[in-house]
Amino acid sequence: MNGITEKLLGIVSDWAGSFNGAFNIRENGQCAGRQSTAHIKIESKTDVPGLDIRILPGTKGESVSIPACVTHGDVDDLVYNDFFVGDGADVTIVAGCGVHTDDGEPARHNGIHRFFLGRDAHVVYLEKHIGTGGGSGKRSIDPVTEATLAEGAILEMDTTQLGGVDDTTRTTRATLAAGAKLYIRERLLTEGSQQARTDFEVFLDGEDSGVDLISRSVAKGNSHQAYRSRIVGNTRCTGHSECDAIIADNGTVTAAPELTANSGDAALIHEAAIGKIAGEQLLKLRTLGLTEEEAEAKIVAGFLK
Amino acid sequence: MNGITEKLLGIVSDWAGSFNGAFNIRENGQCAGRQSTAHIKIESKTDVPGLDIRILPGTKGESVSIPACVTHGDVDDLVYNDFFVGDGADVTIVAGCGVHTDDGEPARHNGIHRFFLGRDAHVVYLEKHIGTGGGSGKRSIDPVTEATLAEGAILEMDTTQLGGVDDTTRTTRATLAAGAKLYIRERLLTEGSQQARTDFEVFLDGEDSGVDLISRSVAKGNSHQAYRSRIVGNTRCTGHSECDAIIADNGTVTAAPELTANSGDAALIHEAAIGKIAGEQLLKLRTLGLTEEEAEAKIVAGFLK
Structure with a gap:
């Protein structure tokens, strides 16, 4: 594991020389360290790059960290990580990502994360993104998050882009069964000539499911941000979304939220x-x-x- | 002028046996009465169906009514009306529309209205729509409104769909120069298997221009409504939009408002x-x-x- 990875890990994850609990460190597309625990099993996929992370039913108070770092230019890292969270489990998942380039070559990470939350499972999902390095190469992070919540499951998603990312397209899709709840907090800072697109789509399919989506962003310099959200209520359910943006300098922002009620309830x-x-x-x-x-x-x- | 037209006029305009001020009555695509005044000139267009309505600069306290009625099936009425409102004029424009069919044939009115407001002009624009009659033929009203507001102009648009309209697509575009203000109040009721689409696009191009857009709608029965709005702020300006919808029975509603700030101000x-x-x-x-x-x-x- 190189020094840049160690530095990035300190920023985007709960790394402090080591991890507490299960972890997998991805460095320039390779595994730079992995540990499963009695309740959380991490295994490489056999068909595509990425991991299957299985959290046993009833697992409580544990965490799993799967940071990904790109530490030089000319890397375009694509990874598919699937989280299978057993019924009644209550865990924290940390999935930070740092991209670093010191030369003129681009560095990109594209993580496709799928979450399958069992009945009454509770997951806190933390995702921090940063770009670093002095090179002119473009730093891109394009996360795709797909979440399927079974009855009574709760997913709390907390995502932050701390700066230095030249281009990001953030795509989040979620489907909620009865009584499931989704809480999303997004914070985004862009500056210079950075671009950020963020796109949420939430389907409230189960009775008494609910989503609360709060996005806060700051667009400085000549940066541009485009926010898009779509909340579809197909039954008795509640949905709330809020996007607030501060513009400084010559930043520009588009916010296009959509609400669709397919049920009178x-x-x-x-x-x-x-x-x-x-x-x-x-x-x-x-x-x-x-x-x-x-x-x-x-x-x-x-x-x- | 037939009896159905007289009845529709009573509902959608300020008709009380006669009009107070300038007017033009359109009945099944034909002119059924017209009156200009000293300050408001109504003339037929020569190239396409419709009117040129010229309101002299400084005209105060006058009104012009241009109701359009379709009183039987198998009519697809298309009209282009242009309003040239002189600098400093302060007038009320009433543009109601009623469509009636008692048979199985469709009745449709498609009015394309363009407003050119001079400097510091003030226009109150009232638009009421209704569908009547017992026939199974589809009643459609598809208004297109394009407004260009010069410096300091004020347009207050008040539109109401009172019921009975099976299908409507309402399109409104406005461009505002410095200090111009646009106020829109839309009220929409759908029931049965009615469909309503409404689409606003407002460009705040001039400094200290502003728009306030309030849409209230009720979707009953199996009706469907789709609301779309786009407010683009290109300079120091203020924009506010609000869409509230009540759903009853099996009504469905989509609301897709978009805000774009191309200026930090x-x-x-x-x-x-x-x-x-x-x-x-x-x-x-x-x-x-x-x-x-x-x-x-x-x-x-x-x-x-």
Whole structure:
């Protein structure tokens, strides 16, 4: 495992010289370390690159980390990871990703993650993305997340793009059975000439299923972000989505959320707001002695926290 | 002018045996009455069916009514009406439309209205649509509205579909110069197997231009509604859109609003809510002695008022 990987692991995962629990480290498309536990089995797929991660029913309080790092240019890493989470399991999954290039060649990671949550399973899924390195090569991370939630399952997804990613297309699809709940928190920062597209599609198929989707983003420099979401309520269910974006400099943002109620018992709500930081907020912090830049940085950090 | 036209005029326009001000009555594609005034000139177009309506600069407190009625099946009426509103004019335009068929043949009206508002002009535009008659023929009204607002112009659009329209596609496009304001209030009721599509696109091109778009709709029976809006802020401007839909029975609704900020000084907000009438609201009215149907009708009427 090279030094850049170690540095990236510290940022995007809970790495502290070692992992606590099951893990698999992916470095430039290769396995740089793996550990299964009594309840969490990690195995390589035999047909395509990637992992089958099986979490036994009833597993409680354990975590599995599957960070992926690209540490130099001219790498286009594609991986298929499937998570089979047994009935009643309650676990944390950490899937950070860092892409680094110091030369003019592009570095890309494309992780296709499928989650199959058993009845009453509870998963906290943390996903941190970062791009680093001084090269002009393009850093891309294109995650695809597909989640299938059985009756009563709960998935809490917390995704963050910390910066340095030149181009990202984030695709998330979820299907919820009766009583299942999906909570999504997305935080996204773009700057320079970065591009970010994010696309959510949630099908509320089971009675009393629910989704709460909150996206917060900041578009600085000349960056562009496009947010798209679609919540489809097919039965008695609740859906709420909210996307708030702050624009600074010449950033541009498009927000296109869609709600579809195919049942009179679906209750769906959406809110969106796009704008720059309010002048009075900046003024207040400047009155306290901060420069304009410091004040803006503080407000942005609070917004994305 | 036939009796059905007189009845429809009473519903969709301010007709009371006669009009107050300039008017043109369109009946099954023909002119059934016209009057210009000193300040408002109505003339037939020479190239396509329709009217050129010229409102002189500075005209104040006048109104122009251009209702269109289709009173039997087997009519597919297409009309192009252009409104040239002079600088500083302050007028009311009433453009109701009724389609009636008593047989199995379809009745359709397709009005393409273009508004050119001069500097600081102020227009209140009222548009009421209804379908009547006992025949099985499909009643369709497909209005297209294109508005170009010069500096400081204000357009208040108030559109209502009162019922009986089997199929409607409503398309509205507007472009706003500096300081121009657009206010849209849309109210839509569908029932049975009716279909309604509504599509707004507003370009905020001038500094301090603004749009406020509020759509309220009720989908009953097996009806389907699709709402789409797009607000594009290209400079310092404000945009707000809100679409609220009540579903009853097996109605279905899709709401797809889009906000695009191409400037850091654009402030754009959207809200949407889809759901059925809250149980406690119904219960309260039933406690006061209303039947469930009466309570629902009262709440729907209040919502669409």
